[in-house]
Amino acid sequence: MDKEKIFVTRSSMPSYEEYIEAIKPLWDSHWLTNMGKYHQELEKNLREYLDVPWLSLMVNGHMALELTIQAMGFPEGAEVITTPFTFISTTHAIVRNHLKPVFCDVKPEDGTIDETKIEELITERTAAILPVHVYGNVCNVEEIQRIADKYGLKVIYDAAHAFGVSFKGKGIGSYGDASVFSFHATKVFHTIEGGAVAFPDAKLYDKLYNLKNFGIRGEELVTAVGANGKMNEFCAIMGLCNLDHVEESVAQRKALCEEYEKGLRDVSGIRLFEIKQEVKRNYGYFPILIEDAYPLSRDELYERLKEQQIYTRKYFYPLTSDQACFKNKYRDVGLGDARRLAKQVLALPVYEGLWVDNVSEIAKIICAY
Numbered sequence: 001m002d003k004e005k006i007f008v009t010r011s012s013m014p015s016y017e018e019y020i021e022a023i024k025p026l027w028d029s030h031w032l033t034n035m036g037k038y039h040q041e042l043e044k045n046l047r048e049y050l051d052v053p054w055l056s057l058m059v060n061g062h063m064a065l066e067l068t069i070q071a072m073g074f075p076e077g078a079e080v081i082t083t084p085f086t087f088i089s090t091t092h093a094i095v096r097n098h099l100k101p102v103f104c105d106v107k108p109e110d111g112t113i114d115e116t117k118i119e120e121l122i123t124e125r126t127a128a129i130l131p132v133h134v135y136g137n138v139c140n141v142e143e144i145q146r147i148a149d150k151y152g153l154k155v156i157y158d159a160a161h162a163f164g165v166s167f168k169g170k171g172i173g174s175y176g177d178a179s180v181f182s183f184h185a186t187k188v189f190h191t192i193e194g195g196a197v198a199f200p201d202a203k204l205y206d207k208l209y210n211l212k213n214f215g216i217r218g219e220e221l222v223t224a225v226g227a228n229g230k231m232n233e234f235c236a237i238m239g240l241c242n243l244d245h246v247e248e249s250v251a252q253r254k255a256l257c258e259e260y261e262k263g264l265r266d267v268s269g270i271r272l273f274e275i276k277q278e279v280k281r282n283y284g285y286f287p288i289l290i291e292d293a294y295p296l297s298r299d300e301l302y303e304r305l306k307e308q309q310i311y312t313r314k315y316f317y318p319l320t321s322d323q324a325c326f327k328n329k330y331r332d333v334g335l336g337d338a339r340r341l342a343k344q345v346l347a348l349p350v351y352e353g354l355w356v357d358n359v360s361e362i363a364k365i366i367c368a369y
Contacts, residue, residue: 003308005309006310006349007349008311008313008315008348008349008350009186009349010351010353010354011185011186012188012189012190012245012351012353013242014238014241014244014245018241019237019238019241022240022241023233023234023237026233026237031233032233033232035213035230036236038240039231039232039233041240042231043056043057045240045243046239046243049243049246050163050171050173051166051170051174052171052173052179052198052199053198053200053202054199054200054202055173055197056196056197056199056204056205056208056212057196057230057231057236058194058196058197058208058212058229058230059194059212059228059229060184060193060194061160061181061182061184061194062089062092062195063195063227063229064180064181064182064195064229065090065093065195066093066096068180068197068208069094069128069156070097071204071211072127072128072154072156074097074099074127074128074154076098077099077125078099078100078125078126078127079100079102079125079126079127080094080126080130081104081118081121081122081126081128081129082094082101082102082113082129083104083106083112083113083130083134083338084103084321084322084330084338085106085132085134085319085320085341085342086132086134086158086316086320087160088320088323090130090158091320094130099127102121103319103321103330103333103335104118105117105334105335105336105337105338106134106335106338107337108337108340109274110274110275110276111134111135111137111273111287111345112132112133112137112138112139113129113131113139113144115139115140115143115147118144118147119151122153128153128154128155128156129144129147129148129155129156130155130158131157131158133157133159133161133162133165134161135285136161136165136282136283136284136285137273137275138162138276139157141157141172141176144176145175145176148176154176154177154178156176156177156178156179157173157178157179157180159172159180160180160182160187160195161187161284161285162181162282163181163183163188163189163284164188165281165282167279167280168278169278173198177199177200177201178197178198178199179197179199180198181197182194183195183196183235183239188246188250188282188284189249190238190242191231191235191236192234192235192238193235194231194235210223210224211224211226212226212228212229248352250282250283252352253282253351253352254281254283255356256283256286256356256359257286259359259363260286260350260362260363262363263359263360263363263364263366267294267366267367269290269291269292269293269294269295270289270291270294270366271288271289271291271344272288272289283350284350285315286347286350287315287345287346287347287348288366289341289344289346290345291344296369298314298343298344298345301346301366301369304365304369308365310362310365311349313346313347314342314345314346314347315346316342316345318342319335319338319339319342321335349362
């Protein structure tokens, strides 16, 4: 293997010529933001591609989640049952809405929220469940919905990792009361920065429109207090270009993940997450778990790979509940499986443009210890 640096991810991009040609009309119209032609076109195309009833584009995935929670109108101080095994954005979106995150442990086989432990966490203050389709691994959406229906709770999925994923033939964004996607530059599909909310209730579209556009409904009319969460036209055009190539990108990622699986599935001390039946994957990530039988710890393997210019990521470590900003508030919460996974997990490089030979060599290095 050559010593060119291999990072854990890299942005997929259309050709320079394709993007430049696509943005040329902006110099004629000078319409760069405020839900212009390309914003509307991308919103429509994504609704069709993701197979969801309704979709609202946002400036980024975090604001999409934060504004979705706000749109639900939960009372201040209400509790939201969620997972600590996620990117910090998930937890921040709850806290910034003046709600209380209640952390539920996860399942060691796939890292998703442990639905068997949700009911014991429900109190009279519980308003919602906010699970994460971590690495695109699909939560037990049917059992989570059963619990939500039983107790009258909303279900908001963080689907930042699950673009294009489907379960039982349905787009993953069609489950629950809302699903939030991230279109950050490192995702399978991106708009440079961006996000979207998918949902079944048409009324939510107007609420989100108000929240992302200052509540403006006319030249002299503001009907609600809102923020600025709009996606601009340059980002929307990047999304339109990337959407034309997303299937090709997923196919390349699939080949890389299959090569990793072939090289690592039988290695003592290396465990792979289980994939649910009836799931169409997007191959956005390839996490492995370093267990006791492997000769090195997770951190030691991380450093050894870095020495060879291979940059992996401890994704996710530490848990969001254990981050410094919460000042040990959740230190004694029983999250044994989540904390174990956080100390074992290592995300390996996967991106469009990485070669199968690179992946094969990375797998051989891991096997050599």
